[in-house]
Amino acid sequence: MKALVLERKGELSLRDFDIVEKMGPQDVRVQIDVVGICGSDVHYYTHGRIGPFVVNEPMILGHEASGVVLETGSEVTHLKVGQRVCMEPGIPDPTSRPSRLGKYNLDPAVRFWATPPIHGCLRPEVIHPADFTFAVPENVTQAEAAMVEPLAVGLHAATKARVKPGDVALVTGAGPIGLLTALSALSAGCSHVYVTDVIREKLELARSLGSVTPLHAVDDDVNGAILSATDGWGVDVVFEASGNARAAAGVFDPLCPDGTVVFVGMPLEPIAYDVVAAQVKEARVEHVFRYAHVYPRALALMAGGGIDVKPLITDRFDFEDSIRAFEFAAAMPPSSVKAQIEL
Ligand code: ZN
Numbered sequence: 129m130k131a132l133v134l135e136r137k138g139e140l141s142l143r144d145f146d147i148v149e150k151m152g153p154q155d156v157r158v159q160i161d162v163v164g165i166c167g168s169d170v171h172y173y174t175h176g177r178i179g180p181f182v183v184n185e186p187m188i189l190g191h192e193a194s195g196v197v198l199e200t201g202s203e204v205t206h207l208k209v210g211q212r213v214c215m216e217p218g219i220p221d222p223t224s225r226p227s228r229l230g231k232y233n234l235d236p237a238v239r240f241w242a243t244p245p246i247h248g249c250l251r252p253e254v255i256h257p258a259d260f261t262f263a264v265p266e267n268v269t270q271a272e273a274a275m276v277e278p279l280a281v282g283l284h285a286a287t288k289a290r291v292k293p294g295d296v297a298l299v300t301g302a303g304p305i306g307l308l309t310a311l312s313a314l315s316a317g318c319s320h321v322y323v324t325d326v327i328r329e330k331l332e333l334a335r336s337l338g339s340v341t342p343l344h345a346v347d348d349d350v351n352g353a354i355l356s357a358t359d360g361w362g363v364d365v366v367f368e369a370s371g372n373a374r375a376a377a378g379v380f381d382p383l384c385p386d387g388t389v390v391f392v393g394m395p396l397e398p399i400a401y402d403v404v405a406a407q408v409k410e411a412r413v414e415h416v417f418r419y420a421h422v423y424p425r426a427l428a429l430m431a432g433g434g435i436d437v438k439p440l441i442t443d444r445f446d447f448e449d450s451i452r453a454f455e456f457a458a459a460m461p462p463s464s465v466k467a468q469i470e471l
Pocket of ligand 1: 192
């Protein structure tokens with residue numbers, strides 16, 4: 129079938145690709161509708177690797193997908209042919225120790241779309257375990273359903289933060305994950321969220337998302353503004369979603385005593401970590417790696433109106449224009465957040 133293939137670092141082609149997937153009794157065959165382009169897809173395209181994961185042979189990209197069920201395995205009961213769905217891209221070994229502990233995102237054997245050597249979903253069809261395929265509510269569009277994957281990261285981060293009603297949070301970084309984390313923090317009960325970035329267009333979009341104060345990470349006195357707005361106390365939660373070394377090293381400065389830091393972004397290099405700054409506040413520090421069974425919550429929040437991701441879907445491309453879409457995403461204009469490909 130025709131697929132968007134990363135041949136090697138810097139070289140994409142839209143071509144026929146032989147992919148053998150066997151339909152099992154607990155699988156569904158899904159026609160792909162919409163695939164969001166993720167920073168990780170772009171990074172494999174521009175750098176050929178992320179940490180230990182290296183693109184050594186041609187790989188189909190894409191992991192943020194929605195579609196329609198074409199066929200169900202004989203043991204599948206919760207999905208029907210014609211049903212709109214979205215898919216979790218990571219399939220763990222259900223018998224692994226992390227899976228049995230309820231932390232299947234930490235299973236080292238997880239097979240995750242478009243993480244070498246596993247192929248992604250930028251192709252007309254996939255066969256997928258029904259257990260990792262979720263029915264999309266009637267009032268949620270296929271484009272929104274393709275946002276469930278990155279939203280799940282933000283919701284997982286808010287859950288790890290143990291947000292309480294009325295908490296104030298800071299999100300550093302206004303990329304897709306930062307903005308989805310801000311929306312997640314608000315839906316979890318934060319009364320107000322500060323968002324920092326260096327791109328003014330992204331900060332303006334952040335402002336439009338609700339009770340959000342955007343601050344420029346370099347030109348504004350971020351810590352001064354937060355401390356003066358909170359009677360010198362600081363924010364209850366800092367979500368580090370930029371992956372930027374300077375932002376990551378400064379997470380304890382605007383934090384209140386006994387506050388929580390959640391590391392969401394992935395710095396490319398090890399960062400400075402100020403133990404004493406964390407100690408004097410007895411900061412609780414959490415980390416997230418993807419998510420575990422967050423899709424039902426994400427879909428319920430979208431359907432109930434608690435979270436609206438539509439303002440973040442800024443650019444759409446046809447499947448035929450997939451290569452152009454990736455070139456666009458690799459040099460994203462400041463006003464763009466999430467680009468999606470429609471099949
Ligand atoms: Zn992603």
